[in-house]
Amino acid sequence: MTKTYFDYDEHDFMRGPYPLTSARIDRLSEQTFGVYVLADDGPNHRNHRLTVYIGRGYIKTRLLRHEEGVNAPRYFSFVEIDSLDPHEANEEAFRIECALFHKYGKARYLNNRIHPARPKGRTDLPLCAESGCTGEAY
Numbered sequence: 555m556t557k558t559y560f561d562y563d564e565h566d567f568m569r570g571p572y573p574l575t576s577a578r579i580d581r582l583s584e585q586t587f588g589v590y591v592l593a594d595d596g597p598n599h600r601n602h603r604l605t606v607y608i609g610r611g612y613i614k615t616r617l618l619r620h621e622e623g624v625n626a627p628r629y630f631s632f633v634e635i636d637s638l639d640p641h642e643a644n645e646e647a648f649r650i651e652c653a654l655f656h657k658y659g660k661a662r663y664l665n666n667r668i669h670p671a672r673p674k675g676r677t678d679l680p681l682c683a684e685s686g687c688t689g690e691a692y
């Protein structure tokens with residue numbers, strides 16, 4: 555079954571899209587922590603991109619893993635969460651990841667199989683940063 559994806563939107567708060575190549579990924583620092591969006595070419599025309607995946611974590615490590623995969627998408631965008639407090643950085647990344655996961659149609663319209671998880675050990679946070687969601691994938 556072929557998936558339907560939402561169109562990729564440029565986000566003012568994110569950098570990219572860049573080609574998802576090892577050469578471009580290598581320019582990132584190992585310490586870059588944040589949220590990323592993976593996009594692919596649309597089937598019909600140039601400059602039409604589709605959003606296929608939302609992720610968070612140490613971006614370089616995560617992107618290299620995606621780049622090695624079969625049918626790797628062609629583009630990535632990211633936002634670095636540059637907080638000195640790891641507690642705050644994790645919470646902010648979770649909030650942004652949830653917002654993007656919802657914006658692009660959740661697991662039904664993304665290659666993500668599950669809803670973004672709360673930061674480890676943060677049972678004080680809701681299961682989703684979006685109101686009305688209890689962490690379901692669809």
Ligand SMILES: [Zn+2]
Pocket residue numbers: 652656669681682683684687688689690
């Ligand atoms: Zn949610």
